[in-house]
Amino acid sequence: MRGNLVRKNLLTALLLAPATxxxxxxxxxxxxxxxxxxxxxxxxxxxxxxxxxFAQYANLxxxxxxxxxxxxxxxxxxxxxxxxxxxxxxYLALRAPQRWRLILLALIVIPFWxxxxxxxxxxxxILGGRGIPALLAYVGIEDLRLINTPGAVxxxxxxxxxxxxxxxxxxxxxxxxxxxxxxxxxxxATPLFTFLGVTLRLSLPGVMTGFSLVMILLLGEYLIPxxxxxxxxxxxxxxxxxLFLQSRNWPFGSAIAITLVLVSVAxxxxxxxxxxxxxxxxxxxxx
Amino acid sequence: xxxxxxAVFAFLYLPIxxxxxxxFNAGQHASEFTGxxxxxxxxxxxxxxxxxxxxxxxxxxxTSALLAAVCGTxxxxxxxxxxxxxxxxxxxxxxxxxxxxGVVIGISTLVALVQLFAVVNPFLxxxxxxxxxxxxxxxxxxxxxxxGLFSMALVTMIVGTRLSSLDRNLVEASSDLxxxxxxxxxxxxxPQIMPAxxxxxxxxxxxSFDDFIIAFFVAGAQTTLPIYVFASIRRGVTPEINAVATIxxxxxxxxxxxxxxxxxxxxxxx
Numbered sequence: 139m140r141g142n143l144v145r146k147n148l149l150t151a152l153l154l155a156p157a158t159x160x161x162x163x164x165x166x167x168x169x170x171x172x173x174x175x176x177x178x179x180x181x182x183x184x185x186x187x188x189x190x191x192f193a194q195y196a197n198l199x200x201x202x203x204x205x206x207x208x209x210x211x212x213x214x215x216x217x218x219x220x221x222x223x224x225x226x227x228x229y230l231a232l233r234a235p236q237r238w239r240l241i242l243l244a245l246i247v248i249p250f251w252x253x254x255x256x257x258x259x260x261x262x263x264i265l266g267g268r269g270i271p272a273l274l275a276y277v278g279i280e281d282l283r284l285i286n287t288p289g290a291v292x293x294x295x296x297x298x299x300x301x302x303x304x305x306x307x308x309x310x311x312x313x314x315x316x317x318x319x320x321x322x323x324x325x326x327a328t329p330l331f332t333f334l335g336v337t338l339r340l341s342l343p344g345v346m347t348g349f350s351l352v353m354i355l356l357l358g359e360y361l362i363p364x365x366x367x368x369x370x371x372x373x374x375x376x377x378x379x380x381l382f383l384q385s386r387n388w389p390f391g392s393a394i395a396i397t398l399v400l401v402s403v404a405x406x407x408x409x410x411x412x413x414x415x416x417x418x419x420x421x422x423x424x425x
Numbered sequence: 426x427x428x429x430x431x432a433v434f435a436f437l438y439l440p441i442x443x444x445x446x447x448x449f450n451a452g453q454h455a456s457e458f459t460g461x462x463x464x465x466x467x468x469x470x471x472x473x474x475x476x477x478x479x480x481x482x483x484x485x486x487x488t489s490a491l492l493a494a495v496c497g498t499x500x501x502x503x504x505x506x507x508x509x510x511x512x513x514x515x516x517x518x519x520x521x522x523x524x525x526x527g528v529v530i531g532i533s534t535l536v537a538l539v540q541l542f543a544v545v546n547p548f549l550x551x552x553x554x555x556x557x558x559x560x561x562x563x564x565x566x567x568x569x570x571x572x573g574l575f576s577m578a579l580v581t582m583i584v585g586t587r588l589s590s591l592d593r594n595l596v597e598a599s600s601d602l603x604x605x606x607x608x609x610x611x612x613x614x615x616p617q618i619m620p621a622x623x624x625x626x627x628x629x630x631x632x633s634f635d636d637f638i639i640a641f642f643v644a645g646a647q648t649t650l651p652i653y654v655f656a657s658i659r660r661g662v663t664p665e666i667n668a669v670a671t672i673x674x675x676x677x678x679x680x681x682x683x684x685x686x687x688x689x690x691x692x693x694x695x
Contacts, residue, residue: 146506150503150506150507151503152499152503153499153500153502153506154499154500154503154504156495156496156500157496157500157503157515157581158500160496160570160574161519161522161574163537163570164537164571165518165522165525165530165533166518167537168533168534168537169533171533171536171537171540172529172532175536222433225426225429225430225433226430229427229429229430230430233426233427244685245434245437245438246437248678248681248682249437251628251631251677251678251680251681252441252635252673252677252678252681253635253651253670253673253677254637255635255651255654255655255658256444256673256674257440257441259444259654259662259666259670260440260441260443260444261440262662263440263443263444263447263662264439264440264443297436297440300433300437301437354524357526358526358527358529358638360528365658375526375528378529378532379528379641382532382642383642388536391532392532392536395528395529395532395533398528398529399526399529402524
């Protein structure tokens with residue numbers, strides 16, 4: 139009997155060993171490494187030199203523009219995504235004909251799984267000099283610059299992350315008990331009141347999931363500001379690439395990376411709190 | 426509301442349609458459509474740098490997805506057999522692997538590996554009998570490992586979801602009928618989770634193939650397709666890049682549809 143138990147535990151350990159090794163070597167240890175780096179100093183030739191100082195953290199305001207852009211455009215971008223996504227999710231879950239529903243949903247998901255790089259650069263065409271500005275020049279609106287502006291970055295954000303926002307909202311609307319809508323109407327509520335009091339209220343956990351997911355991914359975004367912001371709209375991701383790959387100031391970069399992770403964790407915790415309060419914490423699977 | 430939804434679909438697909446359209450452009454310029462031609466596909470496929478980058482990407486995606494599928498499935502099976510606490514700890518780590526921004530994964534892997542190499546390489550050199558000791562460096566290995574982290578977490582979650590909806594009665598019936606655990610696993614559990622494993626593999630492959638930011642940090646001297654495309658875009662979009670993008674888009678759509686189909690399969694084919 140005891141031999142059996144030992145064998146059982148050994149098998150469990152063997153099954154979990156590769157994944158554990160991977161998580162420790164490529165997630166836990168690297169994270170400890172950048173935590174240590176973040177209190178170090180830049181070596182004269184670049185890289186890291188051992189020290190114990192909080193100077194890197196004190197220096198964070200040096201990259202204030204990147205932080206400011208990210209902290210403004212991430213929530214604004216997530217909110218813009220939400221405004222576009224909600225009606226679509228609502229239509230798909232409650233209005234679309236049954237046999238079209240899955241096809242339409244697949245059409246929403248497919249772009250999300252294709253390359254963000256390729257999809258974003260398509261907008262460089264559309265917003266670039268020979269795209270919309272050329273069309274506008276026809277009708278007499280000259281010298282309009284669309285690309286390399288915060289607006290272009292915002293557009294790219296909505297375009298890139300829309301599917302990720304639609305999906306969780308769709309799931310929460312799809313699970314909605316339709317009898318509640320009938321009950322609300324039977325009790326004399328106007329459609330608007332039913333929407334606000336029942337539909338919207340019950341879909342808020344999905345909204346929170348979508349919002350926090352998009353927001354967290356945006357905090358680390360690099361491609362969209364680089365391609366559509368043209369080096370004028372810097373994000374934290376841009377600052378990190380610059381510090382690690384160009385100026386080789388690893389300790390400062392590490393301090394920024396640690397701050398970024400802490401902000402992401404804070405966003406997650408706040409989002410979790412809110413959705414727990416909104417309902418009995420329903421989890422939404424994305425895949 | 427219908428008009429709005431139609432507009433959103435147009436918004437989602439118009440840029441993709443433009444890329445595809447211009448990849449068939451006969452003209453030199455990326456913005457005026459002057460006729461239909463497949464010349465850019467020929468040009469793209471005869472560009473040695475591009476083909477090299479494509480091969481690298483395919484190799485890296487296949488290897489890391491395979492590793493992820495094997496280790497992730499093993500982990501999902503193992504997690505069924507542990508206590509609540511171990512499970513919670515594991516779930517937190519897997520969640521972190523997915524939620525931590527790609528830039529941070531890239532950076533921390535770079536930093537940790539460079540430190541590791543700084544210790545290991547002199548050690549190897551001191552042991553090696555000849556003058557040319559093997560040197561660990563950034564490259565295929567580091568990209569595969571870094572992509573494997575995210576991919577493995579993805580596979581563990583997908584297979585875990587499937588396992589939790591597995592019919593336990595079948596497993597019990599099987600052992601009641603004196604099947605060995607291995608037989609039960611091979612003939613009951615494995616066929617049921619196989620679609621999830623394949624779907625996980627395909628999604629991991631797609632992720633790795635598309636990833637730019639993690640590879641950008643840990644690639645060392647290697648080039649992957651997204652890195653090549655990114656560098657070319659910064660020099661100016663060419664129809665050649667449009668052709669590559671079209672191939673990649675078509676391939677990812679195919680893979681995702683395949684993955685969805687696998688996930689949707691209820692019973693294994695006989």
